Amino acid sequence: xxxxxxxxxxxxxxxxxxxxxxxxxxxxxxxxxxxxxxxxxxxxxxxxxxxxxxxxxxxxxxxxxxxxxxxxxxxxxxxxxxxxxxxxxxxxxxxxxxxxxxxxxxxxxxxxxxxxxxxxxxxxxxxxxxxxxxxxxxxxxxxxxxxxxxxxxxxxxxxxxxxxxxxxxxxxxxxxxxxxxxxxxxxxxxxxxxxxxxxxxxxxxxxxxxxxxxxxxxxxxxxxxxxxxxxxxxxxxxxxxxxxxxxxx
Amino acid sequence: xxxxxxxxxxxxxxxxxxxxxxxxxxxxxxxxxxxxxxxxxxxxxxxxxxxxxxxxxxxxxxxxxxxxxxxxxxxxxxxxxxxxxxxxxxxxxxxxxxxxxxxxxxxxxxxxxxxxxxxxxxxxxxxxxxxxxxxxxxxxxxxxxxxxxxxxxxxxxxxxxxxxxxxxxxxxxxxxxxxxxxxxxxxxxxxxxxxxxxxxxxxxxxxxxxxxxxxxxxxxxxxxxxxxxxxxxxxxxxxxxxxxxxxxxxxxxxxxxxxxxxxxxxxxxxxxxxxxxxxxxxxxxxxxxxxxxxxxxxxxxxxxxxxxxxxxxxxxxxxxxxxxxxxxxxxxxxxxxxxxxxxxxxxxxxxxxxxxxxxxxxxxxxxxxxxx
Ligand SMILES: Nc1ncnc2c1ncn2[C@@H]1O[C@H](COP(=O)(O)OP(=O)(O)OP(=O)(O)O)[C@@H](O)[C@H]1O
Ligand SMILES: [Mg+2]
Numbered sequence: 001x002x003x004x005x006x007x008x009x010x011x012x013x014x015x016x017x018x019x020x021x022x023x024x025x026x027x028x029x030x031x032x033x034x035x036x037x038x039x040x041x042x043x044x045x046x047x048x049x050x051x052x053x054x055x056x057x058x059x060x061x062x063x064x065x066x067x068x069x070x071x072x073x074x075x076x077x078x079x080x081x082x083x084x085x086x087x088x089x090x091x092x093x094x095x096x097x098x099x100x101x102x103x104x105x106x107x108x109x110x111x112x113x114x115x116x117x118x119x120x121x122x123x124x125x126x127x128x129x130x131x132x133x134x135x136x137x138x139x140x141x142x143x144x145x146x147x148x149x150x151x152x153x154x155x156x157x158x159x160x161x162x163x164x165x166x167x168x169x170x171x172x173x174x175x176x177x178x179x180x181x182x183x184x185x186x187x188x189x190x191x192x193x194x195x196x197x198x199x200x201x202x203x204x205x206x207x208x209x210x211x212x213x214x215x216x217x218x219x220x221x222x223x224x225x226x227x228x229x230x231x232x233x234x235x236x237x238x239x240x241x242x243x244x245x246x247x248x249x
Numbered sequence: 250x251x252x253x254x255x256x257x258x259x260x261x262x263x264x265x266x267x268x269x270x271x272x273x274x275x276x277x278x279x280x281x282x283x284x285x286x287x288x289x290x291x292x293x294x295x296x297x298x299x300x301x302x303x304x305x306x307x308x309x310x311x312x313x314x315x316x317x318x319x320x321x322x323x324x325x326x327x328x329x330x331x332x333x334x335x336x337x338x339x340x341x342x343x344x345x346x347x348x349x350x351x352x353x354x355x356x357x358x359x360x361x362x363x364x365x366x367x368x369x370x371x372x373x374x375x376x377x378x379x380x381x382x383x384x385x386x387x388x389x390x391x392x393x394x395x396x397x398x399x400x401x402x403x404x405x406x407x408x409x410x411x412x413x414x415x416x417x418x419x420x421x422x423x424x425x426x427x428x429x430x431x432x433x434x435x436x437x438x439x440x441x442x443x444x445x446x447x448x449x450x451x452x453x454x455x456x457x458x459x460x461x462x463x464x465x466x467x468x469x470x471x472x473x474x475x476x477x478x479x480x481x482x483x484x485x486x487x488x489x490x491x492x493x494x495x496x497x498x499x500x501x502x503x504x505x506x507x508x509x510x511x512x513x514x515x516x517x518x519x520x521x522x523x524x525x526x527x528x529x530x531x532x533x534x535x536x537x538x539x540x541x542x543x544x545x546x547x548x549x550x551x552x553x554x555x556x557x558x559x560x561x562x563x564x565x566x567x568x569x570x571x572x573x574x575x576x577x578x579x580x581x582x583x584x585x586x587x588x589x590x591x592x593x594x595x596x597x598x599x600x601x602x603x604x605x606x607x608x609x610x611x612x613x614x615x616x617x618x619x620x621x
Binding site for chain 2 (some may be wrong): 099104
């Protein structure tokens, strides 16, 4: 089943064209990696997908679970099954982590006509996941990302991912800034999430994540386009030789 | 076309309007009248009073005076709840109206209030004294003394009217003051004046939902060393409500600390203004004083004005003040929405988070719907 289909996507930010015709198809059960030089448009693609204000699609199309996303609000895209892992998770003072999780889960439930999650069920599920991610319970009470280290913020993204169980996880550099142990923890989280009925897109700069997560496809983004796709070996190539050959073309 | 009255002639006319009223005739009332005559009223529509229509407050005070119940003759009639270590009495002759000098509107209340209520938390009591002021739309005037080394917790719920509370904290006394200004379509004038002697501690926790016109004055006079004043509060205004908050912290002697933190949210077409003034007098070296006021304007026609003022007449002080007015953080909104949370709910969460930083009592949290 096609979870995501992006065709000839052209998009701009502040009237500046950044995406120049992106094509990407992601099926259920697949794990993709998107690599590419700084500024090539990887985060822009994730923001455009999620519907961030200020990012405008000028042509091309995007479909989530077979439905066009254009015209869908940010929250509707989330309800449709999209999850965006942020490259730079921001701090939200005054809002507790637990409060964010409850609201996120409840809004998902209300979109499908389900009842709110009970306090006990919520805490049980959160505790389980937190344990898997070696995230102490203290973090659950704290304000979202406030005073979290870079690595803790990334782990918090994975915590949200695992609790929300989306169909398509688009993770923007969730592996950046992690120490070796944390990288393994995060990779375990991604592996635990990954299943035959969902899919993961990992934006990454480092081949090392791919030592821990089995990816099916690697794409190279240059100048707002996915210029080459291949298997795992493509990541090794890039690691060895950089992006020079793609930039020349 | 009618010519607009000049602010100066409006002020004189207002003063005349007040003085023309028959006051209750208590000694306190006549002293307050002298104070007002000496001080005059502030100039309407100018300076600190540019955002609040003084005449509305004064006319409301006059109307309340007309309808005042002069027959409540005993303390019991007033419905004040206190613990047993608090003495309550009606004035007489308090004499000292000096505190009224801090503001002419306080003197206006003093002229019209049918009675002054005196409360005293006894010196060095073993238990924390409790005081709960009755909530009624009246002209209220309270004088509260917290005795030496006494600790008192005071709840002041108010839904419009005209109320003045003068507090004096004796040496080593502690006062925890919870001020809850409930939403009302009426006019609300509330003034709190606190005089702090050495080693005393004053904690103000305030929360407000606004009124048709709400004017809140808080004056803290620190007259003893090693006193600690901590003032915090939040307001959330909707519709066309208007709230004007004036906070004056006066360090008359050195070696004391004050801290202020006020967060306000204005939605819809609401207006807020905040004047926070720290004065550090000549003899007050070794003072530490801080003030922050942050405002969020979330409505299309909402406006928040902030005017922090700092007057320092001595060296060797640590002082900071800052005021900001902004909008909800778009990135935070996007993050919440990307987690499936509807925009309206996401805004609510962010507003709550913003107010929580300045509102830390259960009563305040309840008023502003900050509970999880
Ligand atoms: N608001 C904006 N206004 C103008 N240019 C922008 C804006 N946002 C992004 N860009 C530009 O778009 C380009 C792509 O940025 P993007 O963040 O998508 O790159 P990236 O591939 O994620 O890079 P990195 O690997 O460094 O995270 C960059 O040149 C960036 O400067
Ligand atoms: Mg990026």
